[in-house]
Amino acid sequence: MTPRNRRNSTRDERPDRGIPEATVARLPIYLRALTALSEQGITTSSSEDLATSAGVNSAKLRKDLSYLGSYGTRGVGYDVDYLRYQIAREIGLTQDWPVVIVGIGNLGQALANYSGFASRGFQIVSLIDADRQRVGEQVGDLEIAAYADLAEIVEKHGVAIGVIATPAPAAQGVCDDLVAVGVTSILNFAPAVLSVPDGVDVRKVDLSIELQILAYHEQRKAMSDDVLAPPGLPVPEPPAVTVEVESA
Amino acid sequence: MTPRNRRNSTRDERPDRGIPEATVARLPIYLRALTALSEQGITTSSSEDLATSAGVNSAKLRKDLSYLGSYGTRGVGYDVDYLRYQIAREIGLTQDWPVVIVGIGNLGQALANYSGFASRGFQIVSLIDADRQRVGEQVGDLEIAAYADLAEIVEKHGVAIGVIATPAPAAQGVCDDLVAVGVTSILNFAPAVLSVPDGVDVRKVDLSIELQILAYHEQRKAMSDDVLAPPGLPVPEPPAVTVEVESA
DNA sequence: CCGATTTTGTTCGCACGTTCACAAGCTCCT
DNA sequence: AGGAGCTTGTGAACGTGCGAACAAAATCGG
Structure with missing residues (x-):
């Protein structure tokens, strides 16, 4: 029945080992989205809907969730509360x-x-x-x-x-x-x-780093339209090269 | 004398277009490190030293800086104030x-x-x-x-x-x-x-997302040593499958 | 003036992350 | 019971990012 029987390794081997860092960083977002859905009384959600709530693309969401195990039901979607618990457990939020x-x-x-x-x-x-x-x-x-x-x-x-x-x-x-x-x-x-x-x-x-990153892109936007030379700040001395004086 | 004469394209073409996002996110860190060096009265820094200050690997730092242009001097390093200005300009911090x-x-x-x-x-x-x-x-x-x-x-x-x-x-x-x-x-x-x-x-x-990411790794550390079953929270009903009642 | 030394800028291979596309699996309707 | 219609889970292609290694360029000593 369950194809999740590969318990062949050394000891209790869950589908646990090695969740990509990028995925770990998104799990809390999914958790938040699921909590919101749950509070709205929604009990089931497709990857498409959940992905929209979380602001990501649905393929990414499905792949992320697949690292935790197979907690969805094909043709149906994910059970909101169940998935929420599974993610919470994975992150370690079953304890305080x-x-x-x-x-x-x-x-x-x-x-x-x-x-x-x-x-x-x-x-x-x-x-x-x-x-x-x-x-x-x-x-x-x-x-x-x-x-x-x-x-x-x-x-x-x-x-x-x-x-x-x-x-x-x-x-x-x-x-x-x-x-x-x-x-x-x-x-x-x-x-x-x-x-x-x-x-x-x-x-x-x-x-302030976040603001600086925004400023970079903001400057970019401005440059596309405007001229290319923003005024301001004095330019420090160029590298101060040790000039070899060449006799002409 | 200066090999920075490649102004050959359509119009004012700086080595500007397309700095990778990952690099943009690090530029503010370099800026901070350079400011610190400058305040210590250090006028020149090698990529190795600067990378240490910024907490990154020196190859990465050099590659990041190379997207802005060639502002270093081989055999010498980077002029702290000059580089600082160049990064500030790139990010758009020459204006308020x-x-x-x-x-x-x-x-x-x-x-x-x-x-x-x-x-x-x-x-x-x-x-x-x-x-x-x-x-x-x-x-x-x-x-x-x-x-x-x-x-x-x-x-x-x-x-x-x-x-x-x-x-x-x-x-x-x-x-x-x-x-x-x-x-x-x-x-x-x-x-x-x-x-x-x-x-x-x-x-x-x-x-709280940042804390959750830390919690995930923290839980991982604990699991390596301890047993594998953390107590807590009731487990919600499994997916509530539509059970086909099979006669035994 | 030339070779040794230092350090940058860049090329290359690899690993990671993202997206597409599709087979597998579930439900519902006839 | 069987096929139509969804939706998940995943294989494969693609793009981005990272680190090692090296060639190019600058300084310094003789």
Whole structure:
């Protein structure tokens, strides 16, 4: 009956190994789309409809889902709640993930108050700031904790994921400290490149980089129509070559 | 003397056309690294050093830069300020870009106060919120403006880039309105898929998606060591197949 | 002036990601 | 029961991106 019987390898081999990174990055989008459909009371969806909701092409969606297993029914589509559970399981959202945020400035505060985390399986267990003055301050449901308590907090809650929302110069140091106390996944909002040992994952969100990418394309659009020389900024000295003086 | 004389095509043909998207996404990182080097008083850098600063491999960096033109000197490296200018010009940061932020909640407020934009060529010219109660409220240097004034504001400042920081349900409507008044690039922080007409660029930043991607890898790490069955959540009904009752 | 050394710019092979197109499989209608 | 009509899952073609390796160009020492 089921052609999914290839359990021939060493041990419990699910159709698990090796989901392409590009696919992993889209699974949360599908999850969101499925949740929306579910809330509308829709119980079944074709790959075409689901793909439209998720803003991708249907072939891509089907291939992505096929990495998880065969959870659809030909001629019918996907069962919304069932698929939703399967994706959630694959991503690891059947459990709640404790998260710490380090650096409670503008951004850290906004993140602390962001309700989207809790509703998606992430619980912010602590807000940490290096500024002694701010320790004890109430932000949302939590009080700001002292940086010195980092290790204790991480161990107590079993934190594996840390968010860095400090100014750029502090980011690498905080990162090192997080890794030292056992955090193995880091989401970095500071505009700095972090280096970490093997086995630790880093993802970055850089707000101004996104704007710069948009600016590039925006400039492109403008250039197609307008003239080709945008005014502005003085041009620095060309490379300053060591000129060989040739006698004429 | 200068081998940069290939101005032979139809008209002002720069080595401009068609920079790969992956490269465009990295240019801002190089720009940041160059700025850091420049502030340290370093005037020249090899691709190797620059690549280390930017957290990429040197071959990739050289190839990326080669799309802009030949701005390095063999045997020497790149002139930091000169290259910095060239990248800035390519991205379109020789001018300042006016930006509006729509949706002044937690996140919108944090963005409004984020100093990283101004220092990178983006000037926030207006904060707009649909909540009448909040119009006039001071956030950073600006007062919150009324949603009804959107068109006027965009036209007055020549805004081409809009930031959406509203709740998800409002995002598509705001997006449509922005496009209608002439915005052609949108940075979306709302967890929703936006559909836009051709010619309009959208980039999205989804905070919880990033965490979910980390969670996936984190779960992977845990599975290698531990047992393979994480507890939690009830499993929904399997697809609810139309069962053919076979007589045993 | 020439060869050794350094470092860029580019070519090539490979891996990954995307899209098309279609066979396999399911349901429904006659 | 059988065929028509959908929709999934996947094989294959195509395009993009990445990293190694190397030739071209510049500096420096003799």
